[in-house]
Structure formats: structure tokens, C-alpha cells
Amino acid sequence: MTEDLPFNPYAADCPSRGLVDRIGDKWTILIIGVLSEGPARYRDLADQVGGISPKMLSQTLKALERDGLIVRQAFAEVPPRVQYELTEAGRTLQPLLLGLETWAREHMPGVLVSRERYDGAA
Amino acid sequence: MTEDLPFNPYAADCPSRGLVDRIGDKWTILIIGVLSEGPARYRDLADQVGGISPKMLSQTLKALERDGLIVRQAFAEVPPRVQYELTEAGRTLQPLLLGLETWAREHMPGVLVSRERYDGAA
DNA sequence: CCGTATCCTTTTTGATACTG
């Protein structure tokens, strides 16, 4: 054993933490946001998220697929067509992310005020 | 104007996104988790979070204070004593973070299975 | 069209020694 403390749910190495880090990721949140409105193609995602590089897009999509939160469906056509879609598990994230977004919008003004006061009191 | 699209709530430069990134931060979540149980001193936080460097701890605390999510109270004693505590605004984060944690715990098993399958299908 | 490979820059983080 490394520690003899009872149990610390806030430890940095708590297994669930990895998952939270993943879905809390900037691009991940945005991508899931877009997919919440329905299936989308690679290009759609690139356009709607905006500012994401192809590298980060495919990287993030791959991670989400690996975790079973989205599915990738490639059609054998020319030109190629690939569609991404939330899985059932992925859809369970919607209320959470919506809650986060709502919180952010509600508290944005107060936070801004607090920052000004803090910075002003230099 | 840079774009003539109607409005894209999933754009990377959405103002609220900055806030979400902040509270989604690894150390931030852990610190708020500890403070959810009540006020704590610098040392308490360092111990309970575990693995955090003094630099990251004070840096994160400062950011949270700046945003008005925690308050710092220093007592003029020797040895010095400083106490951190969630503000009312900070406490509104609790249900959100709890929701995240619950989600992570619930979906961890499924995610793990999905990862194995994905990696195995190399 | 859907990505991958590469290279390079920027940010973030960690370790540690030291101060009020």
C-alpha cells in the first residue's frame, strides 16, 4: 500500500477523474454539443466547431469513439462520406453539458465583476 | 464582421467557454471538491488533494478567488493561518460537479469495456 | 472528402529552494 489513509475521493489519481478530464476537454465539449443536434460529418464538425485543426478534430473523435460515446460510420462511396453520431452513453452527457453551459451563462456577469474588482485592487 | 453565419453556440470563442474550461480544470475540480466539505487551510488542501505542487495550488486558488468562487481569509497570527472557503457562487458548482462525478462513476465500467474492444481490434 | 504525418511553437506543469 502506498497510503494508509481511509479513502480520499478528491485524490488526483481517483479513477473517475480521468473520465471527467476527458469530457471536460475544450474540443470534446464543443463536439458533443454539435452532435447533440444530430449526426454530423467530419466536415460539418470542422465547420460548426470552428477553429479546430484537423489533427485535434480526428484525435478527439477517435478518443470519443474509443470510449464508446460516439460511433463512426463510413460509407463506401466516392467521394467518401463519414458520419459521427452520439451513442446512448454519449447522449447521457447532454444534460450535464447543458447544466455546465447554463451555469456559465448565469454566472458570467458576476465573475466578470469579481475579476474587475480583484484586478483593480492591485 | 468575421462571419456572417447566424449564431453558433458551439464556436470555440463563445464567452462562456472560458468559464467552463476554468471549472473543468483538473485541480480546480479537486479543490472545489475538498472545499465543498467546509473551509480549509492551505495545508489541508495540499494534503487532501494530493500530488499538487505548491505552485499549482496557489495559482488555482488565486484564480478561483479572482472569479469570486472562493474567499481567502488571512489571520494575523503566528504562525500564519489562512482559510479558504466557497462563496455562495462557488457553492452553486457543487451539484454540477457532483453530477459529473456521478456520471463518471456510472459510466466508467462501460467506457473501460469499450476501450478494450477498441484497442483489441487493432 | 476524410483524414494522417510531421514539425514546430506555445502552454502547462512539476520540482525544489527559498522568503515573509
Added chain:
DNA sequence: CAGTATCAAAAAGGATACGG
């Protein structure tokens, strides 16, 4: 005790050119 300063290390991110 509660931090700050400093330096090095690592990771993340972006741009872009190219392949299937």
C-alpha cells in the same frame, strides 16, 4: 505556515502538406 521564484521538462496545440 503559507506561499513565491526559478528553471527545466513535458505535453498540448496549431499549421500545413500530403495520402487513401
